[in-house]
Amino acid sequence: MTIDYELRHEERRAHALGMGGERKLTARAERGELNARERVARLFDDDSFRETGLFATSNVDADQHATPADGKVTGTGLVDGRRAGAIAYDFTVKGASSGAVSNKKMGHLKDLTARTGMPLVYLAESTGVRMPDVMGGTGLGNADDRARFLRRRTNPWASAVFGYSFGSAAWHTVSSDFAVLRKGAVMAVSSPQLVGRATGQQVDGQELGGWKLHSEVTGFADAVAATDEEAIALVRRFLSYLPAHNGEAPPVAPIPEGSAARGSRLHDIVPPERTNVYDMRKVIEVVADLGSVFPIKERYGKSLVTSLCRIGGQSAGIIASNPMFKGGAIDAAACAKATSFIVLCDSYNIPLVFLVDQPGFLIGLDGERGGIVGKVINWMNALSLATVPKVTVMLRKNYGQGYVNMGGAWTTDAAAAWWSAEVSFMDPRSAVGVVHGIDPAADPRLYERKLAEMAKDSTGYDVARVYGVQDVIDPADTREFILGALEDNALTRTGGVGEHHLSTWPTSY
Known part of the structure; x- marks a missing residue:
């Protein structure tokens, strides 16, 4: 009998591309949710995706025909012309649960992207591990997880969480350099149902691990999106600020017309009286290139702003006080936020810019119970270990240990004070x-x-008198000072690449 190899191949290919079947795919579309392959198509430039593992299935014979691609769509493609890898969890196949074969697929992509130097994106939605496969001593005894979730930050990881995300979908997300949660998503160790059975507590999914919890309380969500499409667009934009790997400088973008010569606006944005509040985000918009500000953890630790942006076309990370919230006093959440951001920027050769207007750390019972003592020194250690160029500008008040953590006392490479600065213990x-x-x-x-x-x-001139800052400036000259300081302190001898002492710093703490 002659075997029609082409027909057999096309049948198998169609079965794999059919994912969990038309009924499940239609139900998702009716809810306004993209499926795994549609998410991959949104992530990558048109016609650039190259799949690996299309014909993989579960290694359990009974599940072979019910597990197209074993519930994970994996491969590489182009994001704005640069190659990247992706792992998309296919919830239509056994809830995107992870089995031995899909774990091999994910492990291969992680190894490939780290070895060759390209970003890796997780498109996360999963019920967790495939329970029948891991039950019993043989199930767990067969595991080898020594480096499964190891992060050395050799290449950027980004995650988008779309729905229920338990098990490895959650582990990969909190291990990532950037995580966006779609509204309605739930990320937790286990599902509300399992929590209910194990503890007797009836827990709502959003209360357990919803987008509000992770964007406002835990800080695991760097951004929040209303739709699948918006979440993927945020991932693409995040990657645009970063190099493909830690061995190169970030990409340089054209400077939008009108980005310079806006400094005089700062006279109106920032009141001279130190007790009058204002929104520091408006200052950042003036200092950065037009349209380039990308907030990170905007809903968390609000007395401190962390944002990626571009200044003069080059990527930069901004850490700034925001007197609009708690008068700019730095609480435990803001400390963790600052540390996490320093680790991100230093790992991927992104210079740091501090804009300072803070009355000190938030003291009292809540602060101490939140572990602020340890978080202050974590921040201090991260700042000391960072080897990217660091610049600080003191706007108004700058008191106490916050003065040090925000780039005073020569913890940055260049510092200036506005003529309105007030500095003291x-x-x-x-x-x-x-x-x-x-x-x-x-x-x-x-x-x-x-x-x-x-x-x-206690004026900026007094700090300058002992060379605690290198200049006292008109607020209108802030952007020009930062540009000059970044040019003077650029890592030209190493092609813009730092030493990465923070590459193994914990991703979640």
Whole structure:
């Protein structure tokens, strides 16, 4: 009998591309959700995807025909003309549960992208491990997970979470350099149903691990999207700021017309009185190239802003106080946010810029219970280990240990103060109370005299007098100072590549 190899091949190919079947695919489309292959198509440039493992199935004979591609769509393609890898969880195939074969596919993509130097994107939606495959001692005894979730940050990882994401979908997401959660998504160790059976607690999925929890409480979500399409667009945009791997400098983009000569706006944005609040994000928009600001963890630790952007066409990371929230006082969440961002930027050769207007760290019961002491020193260690160019500009108030963590005391390579800067160990008003215990209402003249003593020598010019900053500047010249400092401190001898001392820093803490 003659075998029609072409026909057999096309039948197998059609079965694999059919995923979990027309009924499941139609139901997803009716809910406005893309399927795994549609997500891959959105991620990559047109006609650039090259799949690996199309004909893989479960190694369990009974599941062979029910597991097209074994529930994972894997391969490489182009993102804005640069090659990247992708692992898309196909929820229509056994809930995208992970088995031995799909784990081999994922492991191959992780090894390939790390070895060749290309970003890796996870398009996550999964019920977790495929339970029948791992039950019993033989199931777990066959595992070899020594380096399965090891991160050395040799190449960027980005994740988009679309629906229920448990098990490896969650592990890969919190191991990533960037994670976006679609509204309605749930990311947790286990499903609400399993939690209910194990603990007796009836837990709502959003309460357990919803997008609000991870964007506002845990900080695991770097961004939030309303739709699948928006989530994938955010991943593509994030990758545009990063190099393909840690051995090269980030890409340089054209400078949009009108990006310069906007500095005078800062006189109107920032009130000269240190007690008047303003939105630091407006300052960042003026300093950065037009349209280039990309917030990271915008809903978390709001007294501190972290954003990727471009300044003069080159990628930069901004860490900035925001007096709009808690007066700019730095809480435990903001500390963790700053540390995570320093690790990201240093790992991928992105210079850091600090814009400072802070009254110090948030003290009190909530701060201490949130572990702020350890988080302050984690931040300090990360800053000390970072080898990318670092620049700081002090706008108004800059007190205490926050002065050090935000780039003072020569923890950055270049520093300037606005002519409105006020620098001291603490707010002089607080210092009067601590040192002298004076009630301003009881003895206002004595209070004012002691306040003047405490406020003495606290201007930007006083810091400059002892070379604590290299310049005192007109706020309008902020962008020009940063551009010059980045040029002076560029890693030209190594082609813009840092030393990556933070490459194995924990991704979640």
